[in-house]
Amino acid sequence: MTDLSRLTDDLLRAARQAGATAADALAVGGASVSVDVLGGRLEHAERSEGTEIGLRVLVGRRQACVSGSDLTPGSMAQMAERAVAMAREAPEDPHAGLADPDRLARDWNLERLDLVDDGPVPTPADLQEMALRAEAAALDVAGVAQVSSAGAGYGDRRIHLAGTNGFSAGYRRTSTSVSCVAISGEGSGMERDYYGDSRIHRTDLDEPETVGRIAGERAAARHGAIKPRTGAFPVVYDERVAGQLIGHLLGAVNGSSVARGATFLRDAMGEAVLPAGLSLTEDPTLPRIAGSRPFDAEGLPVASRDIVRDGVLRSWILDLATARRLGLNSTGNASRGTSSPPSPASTNVRLTQGPATRAELLAQMGTGLLITSMIGSSISATTGDYSRGASGFWVENGEITHPVNECTVAGNLRPMLRSLIPANDARLHVGRQVPSLLVEGLTIAGG
Structure with a gap:
């Protein structure tokens, strides 16, 4: 797993070496999986994983931002040099600047925020089953002609923010979702409606049958x-x-x-x-x-x-x-x-x-x-x-x-x-x- 705090430290170091008077850096990493079904079969599955970095530099009251996904030292050095060159050409903004160190956040309770589901990560097969259950429940509603999409997904995202004012901290957030779009009627008389739910913790999520039923009932009610x-x-x-x-x-x-x-x-x-x-x-x-x-x-x-x-x-x-x-x-x-x-x-x-x-x-x-x-x-x-x-x-x-x-x-x-x-x-x-x-x-x- 990529060390996001190290990336932000490296970006700040590169910004200082390039001539920035102040800077902050953001690193965002994570993975997501999404599955869509149609007609009781897998329609589409996608997985993405990666890390993005962003750097804001200030040269006096002039600022510029750059971003990228190449995490090599040479690339980050080029990012910083490009950002500083851009900032030097930017108009002055008297309101730009980092937070004063004595105003920075210092105490928080990540455990109380409860932003991470530590339960088993849903597999693509789990997500496909959730989507299929939602689709089947929608089709069981009287008046539903078809389901145009049903899907489920999972995401795990981490961020880290650091600045030359001394701030450096990060956190993580997970999410699980399920959704369904149902259609009633046919031809020019078709009406569609939807329902979906997304939660930090999978155990809080509406059952797929509930999602599909509500989507179906909403679509059927719109007929005519x-x-x-x-x-x-x-x-x-x-x-x-x-x-x-x-x-x-x-x-x-x-x-x-x-x-x-x-x-x-x-x-x-x-x-x-x-x-x-x-x-x-x-x-x-x-x-x-x-x-x-x-x-x-x-x-x-x-x-x-x-x-x-x-x-x-x-x-x-x-x-x-x-x-x-x-x-x-x-x-x-x-x-x-x-x-x-x-x-x-x-x-x-x-x-x-x-x-x-x-x-x-x-x-x-x-x-x-x-x-x-x-x-x-x-x-x-x-x-x-x-x-x-x-x-x-x-x-x-x-x-x-x-x-x-x-x-x-x-x-x-x-x-x-x-x-x-x-x-x-x-x-x-x-x-x-x-x-x-x-x-x-x-x-x-x-x-």
């Missing part, structure tokens, strides 16, 4: 979909798509957008952006969740915090560079890959749940649209004007009457977010733990 009528109606975003609506809020408070002024919430700090009683909390320290981590991509500590508290916006999502531009401190939200510098991103966000079930939320809505799938988007980051393609189910008097497709829902995100009414059905093992959401006053364009 028609366009809804056009007009202004309330909308319920089903739990599986509600996270996308909250994702627009997260994008609007991301430091990159805020620093450019390219967000409809640029002047909203300290103001109500959600209904009173609702909070949006980020917690990268939750155990057994894929988005958890012991430190951010600049080596800064992470902790639970409220982005929105009791409806009021309390914090941006910041890395070091965006925080410096705004005259603030980083919120520990730096994220990066091997080929790019850090940028702000959120992880493990949870919206306050309400007391109602989704069925009770539909009853409260009365007549309107239940959205279960979304495609495409036309959203203005600066004004919040919102338009997205959608499909789902029409609801009359609180009851689902028939499936609908090929429609568009439109509104403005600022009043939409202020009118949210949450249900109580959020899944608590995913990165965006958001329940079904009722939104008033959207325009639906259908038939």
Whole structure:
């Protein structure tokens, strides 16, 4: 197994020798296996294994990033020389730079995060069996005409981050997944739907039969979909798509957008952006969740915090560079890959749940649209004007009457977010733990 800490040390040494005044290095290694089946037979199997390295160098306030997969000393020396040469030609960025040593993360509990499954690693045969079981369960659902794909996979990923500011640490994360896509109807009347689950620990994973059954039931329920009528109606975003609506809020408070002024919430700090009683909390320290981590991509500590508290916006999502531009401190939200510098991103966000079930939320809505799938988007980051393609189910008097497709829902995100009414059905093992959401006053364009 490749020693990732040695690789990052070697990269930093090469950067110093090439003339960098500061640098950080990231090494990512791991292996993954995926298996797809079709018609009860193996369709595709793939295994990948390797290590990638990335180096960010600073020459004064000029920076550049390079990446590669050649781990030989000569290649790493060339990477460092190329990065320093690029940095010398780059424009000055007064906000670029590594974290101060006294602010670096120093204490964390990897055991508490529980990011590694120490059980037996699933073999390709195990994964094939899981996929076959999911496919068979979907085909057993009345109304399912075919399964277009069923698959399972396993991944084991390790990262190590080091910088000339003295930071050096890494961690490992595993995952196992199973998914299924089912189709109902035929010809131009075909409708498809899906379900999948992915977990750190295989023992937490939904049974393949459950995955296949839910995918099949969803596809069968969509058979015979028609366009809804056009007009202004309330909308319920089903739990599986509600996270996308909250994702627009997260994008609007991301430091990159805020620093450019390219967000409809640029002047909203300290103001109500959600209904009173609702909070949006980020917690990268939750155990057994894929988005958890012991430190951010600049080596800064992470902790639970409220982005929105009791409806009021309390914090941006910041890395070091965006925080410096705004005259603030980083919120520990730096994220990066091997080929790019850090940028702000959120992880493990949870919206306050309400007391109602989704069925009770539909009853409260009365007549309107239940959205279960979304495609495409036309959203203005600066004004919040919102338009997205959608499909789902029409609801009359609180009851689902028939499936609908090929429609568009439109509104403005600022009043939409202020009118949210949450249900109580959020899944608590995913990165965006958001329940079904009722939104008033959207325009639906259908038939």
